[in-house]
Amino acid sequence: MTDDSHQIIDRYLDGALSPEETAAFDEALRSDAELRREFRSRVRLHGLITRHFAWEEAQDSLPPLVSFPEQSKRTNRWPWIAMAAAAVVVLAFLIVERNEPAPVFGIFSTTDEAIELKRYEFSGDQLIEIHLDSGIEIVIEAPASFQFRDATRLELFDGKLAADVPKGAEGFTVVTPRGEVIDLGTRFGVSVSEDNVETHVFEGEVEIRQEGKTKAVRLQESESMDLVAKTTGTSDSKRFPMPAYVLPVSLANPGFEKDTEVVKGMPATYLTWGGDAHQQIGRYPVKSGSEQGAVIEPTEGNRMLQFLGTTASPEDPNGGASELWQVIDLTLYSDEVNRGGVEAAFSAKVNRVSGSSRVDRKFGIALFAFQGSVELVDSYWDRKNQPLSEQLASTSTTVNSDDDPATWELLSCDFVIPPNADYLVAQVYASEDNTNDTTDEFEGHFADACFLTLTTRPRASSPTAVWTGPSGDWRNKKNWQEDRTPDGARDEVRVVDAEELRLARRVALKQTLWLGYHRGRARMRILPDGILERSGQGELLLGHNEGGVAEMIVEGKLLTRGRVFIGRNNAASRLIVDGGTWESSHGLIRMAQYGSRGPDTVSELIVRNGGTVTAERLEMVHDLATLTIESGGSVDVEKLRIGGDDGEARVVIRDGVMRVRELEFGPVESVLELADESAVIELLGEWDEASLVGMPGAEWGGGPGLRTESFARDGEMWTRVMQAR
Amino acid sequence: MASDSEHTRHVQQLFVQYGAEVKYFVLSLLPHPGEAEDMVQDTFLTVTAKAHDYEEGTNFKAWAFAIARFKVLEYLRQKKREPLALSGETMELLAREASDPDSANDEVMEQKISHALADCITHLSPKLKQLVELVYRNGIKPGAAADQVGWKPEAAYVGLSRARKELKLCIQKKVGANF
Structure with a gap:
């Protein structure tokens, strides 16, 4: 059926047809059986929505809204609803009488339907979430068929499942045509198809009892086994759906039990608290006031944190609050985070002396998500109240604590971590909210039991297309595993090893593309007629992990959205825009992320032979990142950062132009070299040689000095920088 | 008897x-x-x-x-x-x-669809959800509902049509059947 016929039906249902249109619709209905079928289906939906709200209202039994007086009909509806509810009770009773009572041990989470010991068949593209009373969470990806034998045994005939088995529920068993997989406290996946049975362990351990074998095999975390070929390998969680599970991430020293040093100010590393003056103490005897002699004790464990002071600044002479921070690394879980699939929940307990009316009362906690380098968190933090592209989201809550030192107040906040977040900052503080106090800043203010929990959302599998041909054409199915080119909506594309794969046509990709994944070596050439267009949330990763080598040569067009990494985790990689164009939007280009440790680490971007690059942000972090512009190449970047905290990066321009709106250097000197007379940098604003040379972290290389000239472009003043003659 | x-x-x-x-x-x-x-x-x-x-x-x-x-x-x-x-x-x-x-409609399927619908309604965009609620819960005619959402009457009809289309797709995805 066409959208047109839906529209005419909808207009009829909404009372929007004129008498003439109604007559025409009536005529059409009478002569067209297909339209009548469509009409009935649409009316059913219309009725379902109507019933949904009627029931909702009957259940809520709220007084009717009074703001719509023309709806006098409403009162008439109640008797029918009441009657229907009464009658349904009768009917439900009859149904219960008729059926055998079935053991209830779990439900389908999405429908709340109780699971029966019968064979279920699900078709199509859907995710079935199952919640067992034992606490086991299972997801099954359709098409699938399965049957529970009892609350601890599930037979999988066909399809993919993953289970998260909590402590105490060990022994859960998945029965397959090729043997049984017995959980030993774990998160694991099983897939069954006509000619393939596999199990993959993501966490913990499973035992496998194969058909016809007396000896059981144990499979550990990140191992997999093919039960048909009887071979083992590495587990791949992306090939399986996944139930909600708690990521193994937590705060260090959450209850302030350990005697670890707390750094001053914002910690620029993970797993340590940092902040204003404070101490970790066991108990606090109240020294003055009405409860003198009382003792404040930790709410959990043997110790707690006492807020002592604030950091005063010229803008804020009282310091505002005594703050404490911890930074939490998310990069290990970027796959989950980038899907927008991780919820972060943060909580802490606070308490204080009751004291006088002069005592500060307010406490708060907050959670921030940042993108970028953790070394820079301090500078991001200082600007966190300004519009800042590195800060992606935040959530916070405060409490006016009560006067009872015997009770602790609980604070909690949560959010969904936005895609592309690299780390979280968790904050706990006691606020200087009482301006009357002049003496001690905090008379006895405490925090304890800080908890951070990151929980994923259930998800479907994302099968991966893997390049298998040593060299050849992207569009040739034979070059890909499973005999199809990787344009499927959920695929992730991994070119692990490829001598050279070539693109001579346009390829649109919505998913993440890895070139030179893990230890693979891969080269991709986009020929002059080729276009690689990336849309959607996925990333482009050139080289990943030590030993990986990747090279991409752009003679045609590369269009990217989202993040691009050139050389990550000590991989060697190079992107050459050789007469072609690269347009990068909505995302950061990062060169040599976590680089500089492996001996082969290289991160190079070369723009030559009239090639052009346009990008919003380019960060060259760590050393061994090099940008070379030569033979008529040009680069246009809104925000360029050269160098990270522990190494210099290098930009060399030789017969080419680099246009930058905002230029920044890392704390270690990085080189910007105008290597010949036709090398040009165009910089927004008005600059002279002294101000350029004086930029912190900049080491200008090339000729005898710098020459500048100002010019106007689109109503803005720019400066052109060249070698001095 | x-x-x-x-x-x-x-x-x-x-x-x-x-x-x-x-x-x-x-x-x-x-x-x-x-x-x-x-x-x-x-x-x-x-x-x-x-x-x-x-x-x-x-x-x-x-x-x-x-x-x-x-x-x-x-x-x-x-x-x-x-x-x-x-x-x-x-x-x-x-x-x-x-x-x-x-x-006849299968009773079990009908139940499933109702559950799916309840969830699908929560996933509608805020404006569409408001429109659907005004029309279905409060029984307001789409033309008048448009006023409350700040739309033109014509936009309300299009919006309702879109809401139904989205709900239908969402339900189909959840129950895995063409209904």
């Missing part, structure tokens, strides 16, 4: 059992949710009063639909709304097809 009151009770149970389908049928003739509910109530009262007319084993839906159709026609005539309604001939055709015993 069942007593009269037992028979009446059984007919009422049948009505509740087929309640959803009666409702859908009435909605096809009288799409406004509030009006349709009134008609279903009236139909229920008549079905109760005339229960003795229903013969066990015959097509209950055909019998109930005939009563419902009569109620709707009476109502439309009274309101002088016939020009905006389907013709008697089309109504009869729809009744015949909908009361075909083979066309």
Whole structure:
């Protein structure tokens, strides 16, 4: 059926047809059986929505809204609803009488339907979430068929499942045509198809009892086994759906039990608290006031944190609050985070002396998500109240604590971590909210039991297309595993090893593309007629992990959205825009992320032979990142950062132009070299040689000095920088 | 031989059992949710009063639909709304097809769809959700609802159509069936 016929039906249902249109619709209905079928289906939906709200209202039994007086009909509806509810009770009773009572041990989470010991068949593209009373969470990806034998045994005939088995529920068993997989406290996946049975362990351990074998095999975390070929390998969680599970991430020293040093100010590393003056103490005897002699004790464990002071600044002479921070690394879980699939929940307990009316009362906690380098968190933090592209989201809550030192107040906040977040900052503080106090800043203010929990959302599998041909054409199915080119909506594309794969046509990709994944070596050439267009949330990763080598040569067009990494985790990689164009939007280009440790680490971007690059942000972090512009190449970047905290990066321009709106250097000197007379940098604003040379972290290389000239472009003043003659 | 009151009770149970389908049928003739509910109530009262007319084993839906159709026609005539309604001939055709015993909706599936719908409604964009609630929960006509959402009347009709399309796709995805 066409959208047109839906529209005419909808207009009829909404009372929007004129008498003439109604007559025409009536005529059409009478002569067209297909339209009548469509009409009935649409009316059913219309009725379902109507019933949904009627029931909702009957259940809520709220007084009717009074703001719509023309709806006098409403009162008439109640008797029918009441009657229907009464009658349904009768009917439900009859149904219960008729059926055998079935053991209830779990439900389908999405429908709340109780699971029966019968064979279920699900078709199509859907995710079935199952919640067992034992606490086991299972997801099954359709098409699938399965049957529970009892609350601890599930037979999988066909399809993919993953289970998260909590402590105490060990022994859960998945029965397959090729043997049984017995959980030993774990998160694991099983897939069954006509000619393939596999199990993959993501966490913990499973035992496998194969058909016809007396000896059981144990499979550990990140191992997999093919039960048909009887071979083992590495587990791949992306090939399986996944139930909600708690990521193994937590705060260090959450209850302030350990005697670890707390750094001053914002910690620029993970797993340590940092902040204003404070101490970790066991108990606090109240020294003055009405409860003198009382003792404040930790709410959990043997110790707690006492807020002592604030950091005063010229803008804020009282310091505002005594703050404490911890930074939490998310990069290990970027796959989950980038899907927008991780919820972060943060909580802490606070308490204080009751004291006088002069005592500060307010406490708060907050959670921030940042993108970028953790070394820079301090500078991001200082600007966190300004519009800042590195800060992606935040959530916070405060409490006016009560006067009872015997009770602790609980604070909690949560959010969904936005895609592309690299780390979280968790904050706990006691606020200087009482301006009357002049003496001690905090008379006895405490925090304890800080908890951070990151929980994923259930998800479907994302099968991966893997390049298998040593060299050849992207569009040739034979070059890909499973005999199809990787344009499927959920695929992730991994070119692990490829001598050279070539693109001579346009390829649109919505998913993440890895070139030179893990230890693979891969080269991709986009020929002059080729276009690689990336849309959607996925990333482009050139080289990943030590030993990986990747090279991409752009003679045609590369269009990217989202993040691009050139050389990550000590991989060697190079992107050459050789007469072609690269347009990068909505995302950061990062060169040599976590680089500089492996001996082969290289991160190079070369723009030559009239090639052009346009990008919003380019960060060259760590050393061994090099940008070379030569033979008529040009680069246009809104925000360029050269160098990270522990190494210099290098930009060399030789017969080419680099246009930058905002230029920044890392704390270690990085080189910007105008290597010949036709090398040009165009910089927004008005600059002279002294101000350029004086930029912190900049080491200008090339000729005898710098020459500048100002010019106007689109109503803005720019400066052109060249070698001095 | 069942007593009269037992028979009446059984007919009422049948009505509740087929309640959803009666409702859908009435909605096809009288799409406004509030009006349709009134008609279903009236139909229920008549079905109760005339229960003795229903013969066990015959097509209950055909019998109930005939009563419902009569109620709707009476109502439309009274309101002088016939020009905006389907013709008697089309109504009869729809009744015949909908009361075909083979066309019954599976109760379990109906339950599943209802659950899916409840969830799908929460996933509508805020504006569409507001519009759907105004029209379906409060029984406001789309034109007037448009005002409250800050849309033109025409946009409300398009919006409702889009909402239904999204709900349908969402339900199909959840229950895995073309419904």
